[in-house]
Amino acid sequence: MTTPPLDDARLEPHTRQRLDEQVVYPWADVSVRSTPRTFLARGDGVYVWDTDGNRYLDGPGGMWCVNVGHGRAEIADAMAAQATTLGYSSPWSFGSDATLELTRRLVAESPGDLDHVFYTTCGSTAVDSALRFVFFYNNCRGKPDKKQIIARVNGYHGSTFLTGTVSGKTSDKAHMEMVDGLVHHVSEPKPADRRAGQTVEQFCDELVEEFESAIVDIGPDRVAAFIAEPVLGSGGVVVPPADYHRRMLEVCRRHDVLYISDEVVTAFGRLGHLFASEHEFGIVPDLITTAKGLTSGYVPMGAVFxxxxxxxxxxxxxxxxxxxxxxxxxxxxxxAVAAASANLDIIEREELIAHVRDVGPYFQQRLGELSDLEPVWDVRGVGLMGAVEVRLPGTAADDARNAAFLATVDRLCQQRGLILRPVYSSCVLSPPLVITRAEIDQLADTLRSALVDAATA
Ligand SMILES: Cc1ncc(COP(=O)(O)O)c(C=O)c1O
Known part of the structure; x- marks a missing residue:
């Protein structure tokens, strides 16, 4: 496969600017014509290059998705071979051995009896389908009133009408319509935000009690499901107390409430397991939603287990x-099936799960060292998922000054060859799983220098 030379891919700056105003990007600010953005041209491993030839380390791994790294000809070749053999067949009418083989490999690793797979087009449609399945299941059981969903503040589950409703960031809902009366949000399990003097265990007790009270108040015969990311991703990489998921599942079981584990970010190696629910958090939920790392972002695909x-x-x-x-x-x-299979081949052959377990603690250690810097309020993470949260003196988490500070850090990092992803007061990191110790050093050192210089800017 050949990549076109960079110059051929290049648009003249004012043509690009004009055309860019016509593209409505995700989370577009419609009060301005367009927002300045870097245009990327190619990628290789943990690095991407912009149209001017500048190289960047891809800190967020695309959008938590480029697990096996950029530029994998093996995935592209598998996709091309499938497209030229049979580019499409209707899933309503036909089957395919390749889909069965992918399913066999996936369910061999999925927790417990989660061995039925519903394939979708992305993470939002995976979560949407999981929720619709839960409604359908209760209708079939003669329980049409059992439809309420309990989700968490700061959870993110997608961008359809239904998944936007279960997502828990109030700022994302400001000008949008939501499904009324369907979802109840409980607190996020963020140990750093617990009350002064409270132990993490007491904090966890409080979260579990809050959840059970919510079910009892709404009425167990009306609550259908609880949905939770094992680690809140876009909410700022919130790692819950050790026993949290296991205890939340116990509450679900007591009240005939299904547990949906949203592993769109955490599955396929990010935490050092193909699925994180069971091996990292000790639970076998009723449904697991996945996407992103399933194809490492080479083509859109999701799957509900x-x-x-x-x-x-x-x-x-x-x-x-x-x-x-x-x-x-x-x-x-x-x-997409061809891409997912080639992606799994790479994860297995290159032993990327073992690699994440090897370099993950080093990644967390290097990020943790940033805690000595004045504006850094909390550093947290697990595996190759991390967040650095800043709080300028005298500010709360939602203070716009923190977001402005991180915007400066982001700009400085880009000038120094690192892509970040600031989300409110945190910058979240999820580099490709192939990252080496030397590349982790580059990431941590660049972030440190930008945090230091932004504080004195
Ligand atoms: C946990 C989680 N669920 C669902 C989604 C939605 O996935 P997609 O953007 O592929 O629709 C995301 C996206 O970031 C996510 O992080």
């Missing part, structure tokens, strides 16, 4: 045909 127990129950309940009327033209798209 559903407990076989739920299907057994549905089969036992109903003699008449009962259709789960949900699906996408591009469910298990052949090219």
């Amino acid at each position: 559903i407990s076989a127990r739920l299907f057994d129950e549905l089969r036992d309940l109903r003699a008449d045909p009962t259709y789960f009327t949900s699906g996408f033209t591009y469910s298990a798209h052949p090219v």
